[in-house]
Amino acid sequence: MFLRGFGAVGLATGGVGIWRMGSNHVLSPASGPAYAPWDEWEQPGERPLEKLIRAAILAANPHNTQPWKFRLLDDAVDVYADTSRQIGGIDPFLREVHIGVGCALENLLLAAEHAGYQWSLREAPSSTDSALQPILGVLLKEGMKCTSELYAAIPLRHTNRGTYVPGKGVDASLIQAFGDVRNSDSDLRVFWFRSHDEMRAFGDLVVSGTQAIIADSGQSRSSAQWMRTSWTDIQRYRDGLTYDAQVLTPSKRAMAKLLPPLSVRQADEYWLRETRDTQVATACMFGMIAVRDSTKLHSLVEAGRLWQRMHLLGTLRGVAMQPLSQPIERRDRERQLGLPPTFANALAELQQDDSWQAVMPFRLGYPERVALPSPRRSLSSVLL
Numbered sequence: 001m002f003l004r005g006f007g008a009v010g011l012a013t014g015g016v017g018i019w020r021m022g023s024n025h026v027l028s029p030a031s032g033p034a035y036a037p038w039d040e041w042e043q044p045g046e047r048p049l050e051k052l053i054r055a056a057i058l059a060a061n062p063h064n065t066q067p068w069k070f071r072l073l074d075d076a077v078d079v080y081a082d083t084s085r086q087i088g089g090i091d092p093f094l095r096e097v098h099i100g101v102g103c104a105l106e107n108l109l110l111a112a113e114h115a116g117y118q119w120s121l122r123e124a125p126s127s128t129d130s131a132l133q134p135i136l137g138v139l140l141k142e143g144m145k146c147t148s149e150l151y152a153a154i155p156l157r158h159t160n161r162g163t164y165v166p167g168k169g170v171d172a173s174l175i176q177a178f179g180d181v182r183n184s185d186s187d188l189r190v191f192w193f194r195s196h197d198e199m200r201a202f203g204d205l206v207v208s209g210t211q212a213i214i215a216d217s218g219q220s221r222s223s224a225q226w227m228r229t230s231w232t233d234i235q236r237y238r239d240g241l242t243y244d245a246q247v248l249t250p251s252k253r254a255m256a257k258l259l260p261p262l263s264v265r266q267a268d269e270y271w272l273r274e275t276r277d278t279q280v281a282t283a284c285m286f287g288m289i290a291v292r293d294s295t296k297l298h299s300l301v302e303a304g305r306l307w308q309r310m311h312l313l314g315t316l317r318g319v320a321m322q323p324l325s326q327p328i329e330r331r332d333r334e335r336q337l338g339l340p341p342t343f344a345n346a347l348a349e350l351q352q353d354d355s356w357q358a359v360m361p362f363r364l365g366y367p368e369r370v371a372l373p374s375p376r377r378s379l380s381s382v383l384l
Contacts, residue, residue, distance in 0.1 A: 024257040025231045030245075032231065034238040034375035041155050047072055048115070049140070050379060055111035055154050057376055060311055061100030062323060063087050063226045064374045066239050068104045069132055071124075071384040077138045078124040079105055080384070084131040085239075088222030090213075090329050092336040094133075095359060098297055101135050102304020106183070108138065109305075110151045110312075118143035127384070135301060150181075150312040157311055158373050160320035161274070162247025164282040164365030174317055178287075181309045186291075186302035190310075191351055191358070193286040198350075203280035205346055206361070209326030210275045212343075214268040219333060221264065228375070229261040238375045245374045246274075247367070279322065284365030286324070290356035303359050320367035328358055 025031055041054045049072050061067065067085040071078040081101045086094060112119050117140040124134035175192060182188065193202045213219045226240040234242055243256045262270065289307060291299040307323075314321045331343040348354040 026254045026257045029253060030242075030372040032235050033378075034235050035373055037376040037378070038155055038373045045379070049077060051115060052077060052108045052111045053379055053382065055151075056104040056108040057379070057382055058154055058157070059100070059103035059107045059308055060157065060159065060323075061103055062091070062096035062325060063223070064239050064241055064245070065097075065100065065226060066377055066382070067097040067100050069382055069384055070108075075140050076122075077108065077140070078384075079108070079135045079138065080124065080127060081133040081135055082131060083133055087226065089216065089218040089333060089336070090222045091332070093295065093332055095294060095300055095328070095332060096325065098135075098300035099304035099307065099360060102301035102306075103308035104304075105136065105138075105301065106305040106308040107154055109183075110148055110154065112138065112140060113146045113148065114151045116142060116145040132384075133297075135297070149316060150309060153312040153315040157315040158371035159245070159311075159322050160247055160367045160369075160371040161245065161279065161322050162320075162371065163278050163368045164284055164320060164363075165368055166282055168284060168366045170284050170319060170364060170366075174319065177313060177317075178310050181313050182306055183309060184302050184305060186299065188299075188303060188306055189290045189356055190306075191288045191290060191356075193288070193350075199283070199286060201350055202286040202361070203283070205327045205343075205350060206280055206324045207272075207276050209328075209330045209343065210272050212330045213326055213333075214272060216333065219329070220268055224264045224267060227267065229257075234375050238377045238381075240375070242374065244372045247369050247371050249369070275324075275326070279324065279363060282365065283363035286361065286363050288351070288358045288362070289360040290351065290358045292356065294357040294359050300359060307360050307362075314364060318366065319364055320371070321362055321364045324361045324363055327361060331358075 037054065037057055041058055042051065045051065053070050065085045065087060067082045069080040069082050079101065081097050083094060083097060086097055091097060109119055120139045122137040122139055124137040126134055179190065193199055228234045228237060228240040228242050243253055248256065289303050291303055293299055311321050327343050327347055331347060334341055334343060347358050351358065
């Protein structure tokens with residue numbers, strides 16, 4: 001099954017295999033300058049507020065596009081969405097961009113509190129760069145150090161796309177803790193799906209969403225553009241999805257790096273199998289963050305802040321988490337193309353409450369293997 005998914009034809013052997021083993025750093029996963037931000041996140045910089053940005057760039061974000069930019073002032077940080085890093089047909093209305101920026105904002109605020117700053121939010125000024133969308137300005141003044149337990153989890157949090165331990169349920173007290181972790185009075189709701197019928201309906205919707213994305217050549221190509229399969233590309237772009245971040249066994253990870261890159265069709269087939277047979281099949285439960293109006297930028301940013309805090313808490317409690325946004329990506333695509341609202345209707349039925357709009361579906365459980373970090377852009381590349 002694995003060799004078929006990763007292209008058994010053309011298996012690297014002999015001198016070619018040895019060359020690829022070295023050039024793709026097969027024996028040293030998640031290494032090189034692209035991963036340095038995970039180790040350097042608390043290093044002092046030329047300006048005190050740089051430490052806040054080092055924390056921000058380690059935040060969760062869809063497809064690891066890292067769609068953010070920051071401007072440092074003496075007593076403030078202005079936060080922008082970099083819309084040039086949009087995922088094309090996967091994210092036509094910038095929902096995932098704004099959620100990703102919200103995640104980065106939450107890390108920044110946690111780091112500010114740890115550094116002894118009191119913060120307040122204001123509107124960020126516009127930019128002369130049309131790709132940069134103002135999100136918020138964070139005003140800072142010196143106060144008492146206030147460290148949340150979530151701060152310590154910032155460099156430990158990684159999206160786990162692998163197998164979760166079957167049958168090991170998440171304790172009800174942890175679900176309550178997820179509900180209590182909110183750091184905003186924004187109108188947000190988390191739907192939980194735990195019964196057999198609920199989980200089957202959720203899983204079926206995720207699989208059908210994956211199939212629909214694969215069948216849509218525009219969405220399929222948009223997604224494929226963010227896959228980084230060579231060590232050279234990872235160090236050059238410092239973003240996107242990698243084999244190391246797929247939580248494969250060491251032997252499968254090595255084989256994937258030794259073989260020629262997959263075609264888009266092969267990658268889509270593998271993604272569908274992993275979604276159906278690993279990610280849906282081994283989830284302990286599913287959840288979904290929802291807002292009142294998914295077209296409002298502020299609501300999406302706040303949903304991102306909540307997702308980041310939940311993921312940090314899960315990390316501290318040994319719980320793995322992974323977005324499963326395929327149904328939302330299809331809902332947005334249908335809206336973009338003026339198609340019948342098949343997935344919007346299915347999501348409303350799943351929620352049993354159409355006054356809320358889902359923006360972040362996810363799975364959680366206890367991981368069989370530890371997730372490796374994803375590449376991250378340097379501090380200098382995200383500062384204005």
